[in-house]
Amino acid sequence: MNAPDVDTPLIERVKQGDVKAFEMLVVKYQRRIERLIGRMVRDVDLVPDIAQETFIRAYRAIPQFRGDSAFYTWLYRIAVNTAKKALMDLKRDPLVTESARANREEDDERSPVENELSDGETPDAVLASKQIAAAVNFAIEGLSEELRQAITLREIEGLSYEEIAELMNCPIGTVRSRIFRAREAIATRLRPLLDTREGDRW
């Protein structure tokens, strides 16, 4: 391992019994894990379940996580194994999902197209995702050059504060503050799209 894992502070908390730290990691990685599983499993309805199972397995196994690889790499492996196992169980007992699908069709008045789509892929959800992506891009365009460069080097290039400081020729404290201000500015633009109908259950 050449650089310390960015998740180390949170993982240490989880190992001390702090489940909140694990929730923070879930919020961080849930989308990537779901996309990964979605590429392996055709039935989109199964994706959230397999993702949940992945995180539960990771939580149980985290005392054994020694940081030999990045946390995400480790989590990725668990997701792949969990998805493979789910696919094998499905092959053994395909009736489970077949009957689930039949039930859904019976008591569902939606159009056939909508029936094919899971919660994550309904036209509404697809539209919401597109709006979010557009808002982020628009907000990035509106940032000052310094802020845009700092957040891009961090999020896209994955550089550490020290490396960014070297590249931008400024103190680390400035990098930290620029990234933070960039995040705040983008999040402010995004806010109207992220306020949930269900209220604040976060």
Place this chain on the structure above:
Amino acid sequence: MSSGFEKGSAASEQLSALADGEVDAAAAGAACAAWKTDTELRRTWHAWHLIGDVLRSEDLASSAERDQRFLVALRGRLALEPVVLAPAPAAAPGRRAGGRWLLPSAVAAGFTLVVGTFVVLGPMGTPAPATTLARVTPPAVESPVVPASVREPAAPVQAVAVNGRMIRDPRLEPYLVAHKQFAGTSALGVPSTFLRAETVDTEPR
């Protein structure tokens, strides 16, 4: 919202640095403590990571409602899990080594017990231990490791008492030897891949 987490505050800048892994454990502790009660902090943490995901790949854009539902469902399941308590980092090296030989040693000890019982009780002609042994051995005996020289009729492998002496099926020898070797090397530590796979794949109940 009772904590000091507000827009532009030092606490929220700390949170931003935590997202990048650029803080110490103490700052992580503060954020975790606030996480429980501070809706604003949770919402911000989600928004920032969503932004990072979208910057890397637009197809990671997801509605907050969906992500929220995911977390709420998972939180319900996590509540049923036993609390994680890993050994403190200072004690880690010793304990880790312990973890490596613990399982193989336990297995070896288990076999020693079976064989030991057989050796102790065998000469008395008690049928029970012999039966136990016979039940344990077939998989190993059928393996291709068995030398051709010990070929025997296809009768079930058994230990038999003849004239008051317990005679062991010779095909058991490679099996017992193999396990002796296993017990010997395990003290030095077995490859960790076995243990890791075991933990990830079979530990969940």
